[in-house]
Every structure is written in C-alpha cells, then in structure tokens.
Amino acid sequence: xxxxxxxxxxxxxxxxxxxxxxxxxxxxxxxxxxxxxxxxxxxxxxxxxxxxxxxxxxxxxxxxxxxxxxxxxxxxxxxxxxxxxxxxxxxxxxxxx
Numbered sequence: 001x002x003x004x005x006x007x008x009x010x011x012x013x014x015x016x017x018x019x020x021x022x023x024x025x026x027x028x029x030x031x032x033x034x035x036x037x038x039x040x041x042x043x044x045x046x047x048x049x050x051x052x053x054x055x056x057x058x059x060x061x062x063x064x065x066x067x068x069x070x071x072x073x074x075x076x077x078x079x080x081x082x083x084x085x086x087x088x089x090x091x092x093x094x095x096x097x
Contacts, residue, residue, distance in 0.1 A: 001050050007078065008046055014085075015039050027060050038085035045081040049074040053089055 056067045
C-alpha cells in the first residue's frame with residue numbers, strides 16, 4: 001500500500017511523527033491507547049479504501065457512476081479518520097500539561 005498510494009506514504013510519516021512525539025512527551029498508557037487507536041483507524045480506513053478501489057477497477061475497468069461514488073465515499077472515510085486522528089493528536093500534544 002505504501003508503494004502505490006501517495007496518501008499512505010503521508011500517513012506513514014504522520015504515524016512516525018506521532019509516535020516520536022508520544023515518546024518525547026512521555027504519554028501515559030491511556031494516552032498511548034488513544035493515540036494508537038486513532039492511528040489504527042486511519043490505517044484501517046486507508047487499507048479498505050485501497051482494497052475497494054482495486055476490486056472496483058478489476059470488476060468494472062470502465063468508469064461507472066456508482067463505482068465512482070463508492071470510491072468517493074471510501075476516500076471520504078479515510079479523510080474523516082485522518083481528521084479525527086489529527087484532533088486526537090492536537091488534544092494530546094497541544095493540550096495543557
């Protein structure tokens with residue numbers, strides 16, 4: 001996925017940055033759990049989006065409105081997961097000590 005999906009490479013960098021910040025700030029066990037769930041949510045959404053796109057391309061190589069809509073919805077789910085993860089990161093890393 002990282003080889004073929006540009007957004008996955010961005011998510012990989014964000015994952016490394018978030019884990020690095022977590023180590024640097026000394027997150028508690030609960031904070032780590034929340035952070036890792038947020039990271040996992042993004043990766044799960046990205047994986048499902050990539051799988052759906054590949055499957056749709058094999059099943060119907062020509063453009064089709066419903067397939068386009070399904071791909072848009074899956075991409076929107078990734079965006080929503082990424083926004084939620086960014087909010088979690090902001091709360092953990094920018095919140096008061």
